[in-house]
Amino acid sequence: MKAKEVIQLLEEVRKTRPLIHNITNTVVTNFTANGLLSMGVSPVMANAPEEAAEMAKAANALVINIGTLNREQVKAMRMAGIAANEKGIPVVLDPVGAGATAYRTETALALLEELDVALIRANAGEMAALLGESGTVQGVDASGEADNSKIAKEASRRFEAIAAVTGVEDAVAHQGEVFIVQNGHTLLTKVTGTGCLLSSVAASFLTVQHSAGAVAAALAYYGAAAEIAGSLTTREGPGSFQIELLNALHATQEMDLRHYIRVKQES
């Protein structure tokens, strides 16, 4: 994939300024909203069963994140998901901590069963847990040593969705296509919610093109922004990196992206 295609998709996202409805965990709500505002789209959060479906109907994409799930929120996720499917907008599932508890794994699998999910974005450990493979979980940010590409292909087949497995190298698979994204920065693992925000960034790209390529472009844009942020803050550390990541998502212009984007397509 050429940098030019990533840039065109980003510009299309910014021009249409989609409304992204996030039902997400309490740890990352603020960072997710700020990341989306920085990149140039509109976030909205609405968790209550009383309004989740109505909000989803007003949105251009729905992101479901189970990072601090509870009964009422899962109810809201279902209602919003059904409304999103009816409207035909993309639904993105971020199965945070799948494998860490039975409640998370089972909730994620039930949502995949009930809803038409466009994209699952997870790390290798979480995706393996959904596939029923064994894995150890260290916090929710861990990535296994497994082959991201293999896991993504298997998850895409099993759940009939685009599957993005992120880690040192990201893999995006769907219907025979596999993209490998080599962007990113190690400091992403030192800031909470960077994966959650990435899921919402990918949802934004899906509003302009429903394809594995659009997801790969989102990952490359995000990873490139992280590299720019990382180059500015290696000496300072994770606090400054978090701020510069927001700045980079906002400012990243064609010239910067051209320099960073590294996306390969597996043949």
Next chain:
Amino acid sequence: MKAKEVIQLLEEVRKTRPLIHNITNTVVTNFTANGLLSMGVSPVMANAPEEAAEMAKAANALVINIGTLNREQVKAMRMAGIAANEKGIPVVLDPVGAGATAYRTETALALLEELDVALIRANAGEMAALLGESGTVQGVDASGEADNSKIAKEASRRFEAIAAVTGVEDAVAHQGEVFIVQNGHTLLTKVTGTGCLLSSVAASFLTVQHSAGAVAAALAYYGAAAEIAGSLTTREGPGSFQIELLNALHATQEMDLRHYIRVKQES
């Protein structure tokens, strides 16, 4: 309104260090608390029906924000609001996303019906929704093209409260008085919760003087802090702006404010 009056009110707020009880949304709790601490007042958050009324009775003002409302929280809002009314402390309502879903609009209107609200702080779209006028909502941060002054006057009459409609220019109306505040910065629209924090800042000013003028002063102080923050971060972006806004709320001294404050009174 002269800069001197704004400064005197701010100094009075800082001297008395009011305790502001916030029942607010999960997206902005951290930013709201940090903003209040930075400006020199004491925030407290308490959302449970079991303690909301008792906490309100210990506070100097109550802020009700419906940004991620749910059944239990609305119950707590009612109980805290009644307790605040009994004690006679100001109640501020921030109807985040009114108009976006029926649940939000109806909850905001029900709270306005049941409680004696001192101030409603909203953008034009939200306030118009409360007034029953049509409007489109793009996220919760949108502001319509409507005349803020006209909307504020109408809302103040209808709800018998000070009404502050914020946007590029802010309007504050109550009982024949109308203030226009021309402070602010475009980067405020790129950081989530800047409106929510503003509602809590206005609540702080209401603890020292119950008037439309005190609210206008709060808006001018906040807008001036945003201008100072914006002047430091235009090149960096929204991440850095958010940090510098907290710094500016903390540090803004008489000399800086004098330079920025722009508040007119409509005749």
Next chain:
Amino acid sequence: MKAKEVIQLLEEVRKTRPLIHNITNTVVTNFTANGLLSMGVSPVMANAPEEAAEMAKAANALVINIGTLNREQVKAMRMAGIAANEKGIPVVLDPVGAGATAYRTETALALLEELDVALIRANAGEMAALLGESGTVQGVDASGEADNSKIAKEASRRFEAIAAVTGVEDAVAHQGEVFIVQNGHTLLTKVTGTGCLLSSVAASFLTVQHSAGAVAAALAYYGAAAEIAGSLTTREGPGSFQIELLNALHATQEMDLRHYIRVKQES
């Protein structure tokens, strides 16, 4: 206590990279997770009764923080606490706002009654409230003028736990031992959640050594990081301090700590 001992404990924590399960308030979830990631340990948040016990069993320590408690969360705290006791991992209680409402004081006391708590970390006003002494509360960040050492000793005896009372000077007491930690910075009082994060940092140290000395070491490390952050941001203010505190927790190396650590043991 020598700086060398603090450094050895910190290195041991970083080497073992414990998983810290936090059931905490909605204001500080993000800051707590980022602080723990910065210092080099793994945070996990899980509040639902459906999974709290299972998550605690997977963790190396459990932190219970009542800053925005509600019925469901208290249920989860109990279940997680019992599971943590069964597994034998340390349970840390942060009784945020005890004394501010009856619900908080009673919940904290009930948890202390039901669970085997390894450490209570609080400010003087909160700890005094648990001990039934009168005190005024200004927000949740206030510290009284009382003698922290005296309160810590009394709390340790009464609740049969390590007791850490933090303020300008921190006191840590347990079974005849009392440590006084003189590290810290005044800007810590201008950022929300700095006490909450400290409780989770202390939990991390308890995973490598169950002693009052390990808690004192955690407080000294954290206070030293705050001093480093404060020295970089006195002119900027609380916004920048918050970021530099995360940076300092990440970067603080042996040489820096050696220069700052000030821990005395009462004879």
